Amino acid sequence: MIQQFDDRNKDIKVWINGDLLNRNEAKISVFDSVVQGGDSVWEGIRVYDGRIFCLDKHLKRLMESAKSMDFKDIPSVDEIKNAIFSTLKANNMIDETHIRLTLTRGEKITSGMNPQLNQFGCTLIVLAEWKSSIYDGKDLKLVTSNIRRNSPLCLDSKIHHNNLINNILAKIEANHAGVDDALMLDIDGFVSETNATNIFMIKDGIVYTPFPKACLPGITRQTVIDICQSNNIPIIEKDISVTEMYNADEVFSTGTMGELARVEEIDKRKIENKGDVLSNLQNLFRKLTEKDGEKIPF
Numbered sequence: 001m002i003q004q005f006d007d008r009n010k011d012i013k014v015w016i017n018g019d020l021l022n023r024n025e026a027k028i029s030v031f032d033s034v035v036q037g038g039d040s041v042w043e044g045i046r047v048y049d050g051r052i053f054c055l056d057k058h059l060k061r062l063m064e065s066a067k068s069m070d071f072k073d074i075p076s077v078d079e080i081k082n083a084i085f086s087t088l089k090a091n092n093m094i095d096e097t098h099i100r101l102t103l104t105r106g107e108k109i110t111s112g113m114n115p116q117l118n119q120f121g122c123t124l125i126v127l128a129e130w131k132s133s134i135y136d137g138k139d140l141k142l143v144t145s146n147i148r149r150n151s152p153l154c155l156d157s158k159i160h161h162n163n164l165i166n167n168i169l170a171k172i173e174a175n176h177a178g179v180d181d182a183l184m185l186d187i188d189g190f191v192s193e194t195n196a197t198n199i200f201m202i203k204d205g206i207v208y209t210p211f212p213k214a215c216l217p218g219i220t221r222q223t224v225i226d227i228c229q230s231n232n233i234p235i236i237e238k239d240i241s242v243t244e245m246y247n248a249d250e251v252f253s254t255g256t257m258g259e260l261a262r263v264e265e266i267d268k269r270k271i272e273n274k275g276d277v278l279s280n281l282q283n284l285f286r287k288l289t290e291k292d293g294e295k296i297p298f
């Protein structure tokens with residue numbers, strides 16, 4: 001399933017370092033670190049009914065990623081919040097909105113990899129678009145990718161960086177296989193996540209998800225774990241093999257873009273999809289999005 005152009009986004013304004021620019025004029029320098037090396041961190045954040053869901057958790061992860069990357073002159077949380085609110089206000093967006101928040105190491109004085117060439121501070125981009133949940137209730141088909149998800153031995157998945165080649169190569173495999181997303185394994189052969197989302201399975205009433213070793217510790221993933229814990233639904237983090245996934249009662253992916261999405265098939269093995277644990281979790285998640293989140297101040 002490919003996202004389509006939404007006409008409501010044709011005149012949106014994008015925040016770049018204090019300026020709100022029409023989408024056609026919203027450009028960054030060829031000397032910017034994200035162009036030169038994918039040297040940047042990011043967050044995907046969703047707006048529901050006048051509230052920004054899990055805003056503080058997203059900003060905490062962004063700040064931790066920027067610190068881990070040793071960025072200099074990082075804008076404060078309040079400055080970033082102000083940029084987000086200003087962008088939403090300029091576009092009159094209070095619902096059905098997805099924000100792609102990008103913080104790059106900034107511009108370099110000349111092309112090159114060395115962060116010492118960055119002498120102007122970070123570049124902050126707030127791209128807010130009208131975008132409802134991208135899977136739109138559709139069940140997903142997955143294929144297991146030949147590309148392994150980065151291990152902390154190579155590149156720690158706890159940094160939410162823009163160097164997404166690992167995931168994009170896996171997504172290309174999914175495209176060639178004619179399915180929605182790719183299931184990625186860690187270097188030990190256990191399931192890690194998909195190219196874009198975290199993954200869960202349910203068996204005999206118990207919810208399982210991989211340890212956050214080679215996957216992004218997703219905010220939706222943690223929200224699901226919290227929902228389980230506060231509703232007496234057993235939840236276990238463990239190493240999970242693809243075979244266990246094939247034979248699960250229900251499988252679903254989680255992420256800000258696509259929320260909790262049911263998986264119907266992995267490598268042509270049909271997931272039974274028996275039981276009602278997932279629909280219960282989807283309802284509980286929906287209720288949270290209706291009341292939680294930082295109110296947009298306009």
Ligand SMILES: Cc1ncc(COP(=O)(O)O)c(C=O)c1O
Pocket residue numbers: 044167193194195196197198215216217218219220221254255256257
């Ligand atoms: C690789 C990957 N996994 C999982 C997720 C889901 O994370 P979250 O629930 O914080 O949106 C994302 C989102 O950016 C991602 O890029």
